[in-house]
Amino acid sequence: MQKHLAAALLATVLTAPAFAATATVPRAVIADPPRDAAHPARNRQVLVLSHGGGMNALFMLAAGAGPKPTMVLLHGLPGNEQNLDLAQAVRRAGWNVLTLHYRGSWGSPGRFTLAGAGEDVEAAMAFLRQPDTIAQFGIDPQRIVIAGHSMGGFFAARYAATHDDVAGVVLLDPWNIGATGKHVAAHPETRQDAIADLGDDFGNSLAGTDAARLVAEAERHAQDWDLLDTAPALARKPVLIVAAEHGNAAQVAPLAAAFRGQRGAQVQAVTLPSDHAFADKRIALASITVDWLAARRPRAAPK
Numbered sequence: 001m002q003k004h005l006a007a008a009l010l011a012t013v014l015t016a017p018a019f020a021a022t023a024t025v026p027r028a029v030i031a032d033p034p035r036d037a038a039h040p041a042r043n044r045q046v047l048v049l050s051h052g053g054g055m056n057a058l059f060m061l062a063a064g065a066g067p068k069p070t071m072v073l074l075h076g077l078p079g080n081e082q083n084l085d086l087a088q089a090v091r092r093a094g095w096n097v098l099t100l101h102y103r104g105s106w107g108s109p110g111r112f113t114l115a116g117a118g119e120d121v122e123a124a125m126a127f128l129r130q131p132d133t134i135a136q137f138g139i140d141p142q143r144i145v146i147a148g149h150s151m152g153g154f155f156a157a158r159y160a161a162t163h164d165d166v167a168g169v170v171l172l173d174p175w176n177i178g179a180t181g182k183h184v185a186a187h188p189e190t191r192q193d194a195i196a197d198l199g200d201d202f203g204n205s206l207a208g209t210d211a212a213r214l215v216a217e218a219e220r221h222a223q224d225w226d227l228l229d230t231a232p233a234l235a236r237k238p239v240l241i242v243a244a245e246h247g248n249a250a251q252v253a254p255l256a257a258a259f260r261g262q263r264g265a266q267v268q269a270v271t272l273p274s275d276h277a278f279a280d281k282r283i284a285l286a287s288i289t290v291d292w293l294a295a296r297r298p299r300a301a302p303k
Helices: 003-010 084-092 114-129 131-137 151-162 177-186 188-199 211-220 227-234 249-260 282-294
Strands: 042-050 053-061 068-074 096-100 139-149 168-172 238-246 266-275
Touching: 042 114, 053 084, 053 114, 068 084, 068 114, 068 151, 084 096, 084 282, 096 114, 114 131, 114 139, 114 151, 114 211, 131 139, 139 151, 151 168, 151 227, 168 282, 177 188, 177 211, 177 227, 188 211, 227 249, 238 249, 238 282, 249 266, 266 282
Parallel strands: 068 096, 068 139, 139 168, 168 238, 238 266
Antiparallel strands: 042 053, 053 096
């Protein structure tokens, strides 16, 4: 996504430095733990209510007794890369993982819009905070991390910047929708390229929209959807940013710099030499994420 726009931005923006993968791969990334017969790992399909529609969601529950730290993992646009291998590694490290499909995507009812997806993230976080949900799925409400890839990273950042109920934020090659909107508005000749970039992998995954409508929505929100504006609030929280050198690195670099420029920033930024989907760096991506999460979990995670 955003191939032509990224090429244009790279002419004027320096990318973040490449980072070598961690020297030691956490055991949770590459090895299954022994089965906990009393409290085994399990999957539970759930419907998360958002504005009258039940979003399709999967709760991947970690093994072991007691409340668990929990990650919400948001997919990008349209969501062909679900990052379920990452979710499995995170679960093996002792975390519950909630994945979901926004309204109008992948069979969830409704019409997809960017603004609607933001509302769905709010609904998912509210779902995790319900006492019945906490009790049923063994959630530690003090240790909830929100994570997202591409568009999901945009919404994870926006949520965490305006809420104090997250213990950390993971941004995987996040798409700065406001920056894209500003670029297209300033350079109308790139609009068709932007539409082509968004639309080349939609298939039948999104309902009630198309690439042209989503680019127009990004333009309408160019001024209020720039992730750079979240830096003062978001940098006060633990943040992991993993950029893709051949993906959105041109957008991610100024975002990481803005975070690091804040007093007291708790930001770790990494760039992997891969594409937007981290297609050839999946183990490195999981290793970096699991290592970072270990610091958010006071009790030792399984190794």
